[in-house]
Amino acid sequence: MAHPILSPVALSPSNRAPEPAEPEAVVLTCGCLPEPEALLGRPPGTLIVHQAGGLWLDASALATVGYGRAFLGLTEILVIGHAGCRLADSRCDEPGRVAAELAAMIGAGPGEVVALVSDGRGVALDGAIAIDG
Ligand SMILES: [Zn+2]
Numbered sequence: 001m002a003h004p005i006l007s008p009v010a011l012s013p014s015n016r017a018p019e020p021a022e023p024e025a026v027v028l029t030c031g032c033l034p035e036p037e038a039l040l041g042r043p044p045g046t047l048i049v050h051q052a053g054g055l056w057l058d059a060s061a062l063a064t065v066g067y068g069r070a071f072l073g074l075t076e077i078l079v080i081g082h083a084g085c086r087l088a089d090s091r092c093d094e095p096g097r098v099a100a101e102l103a104a105m106i107g108a109g110p111g112e113v114v115a116l117v118s119d120g121r122g123v124a125l126d127g128a129i130a131i132d133g
Pocket of ligand 1: 030031032033053054055082085086087090092
């Protein structure tokens with residue numbers, strides 16, 4: 001029986017996910033926030049995004065960062081938090097701490113990981129934090 005939403009496609013190299021034309025940064029953020037490109041005023045496809053609940057540095061988040069750094073050569077990683085997360089055990093209200101932990105985990109260079117906060121309409125630096133690796 002066919003899936004009501006998905007249509008079957010043949011798997012081939014041409015079905016691979018397209019790479020962004022000109023990726024600029026890796027973004028880690030919470031699923032509570034709208035699309036990161038819109039928050040940052042960037043065109044669609046210019047960010048490598050990991051958007052999941054709670055701003056946790058799990059294996060998936062680290063794999064996304066690794067992909068952006070190793071395969072795309074990106075040196076800007078943005079950690080976007082926000083206030084009032086509806087998820088239990090969220091770390092969304094401490095993006096500076098998450099960014100510092102990420103920088104230590106990946107051996108980031110100076111300024112490579114930046115913590116931002118969002119109000120759902122835009123972003124601002126979280127205490128002007130620039131993490132030194
Ligand atoms: Zn959140």
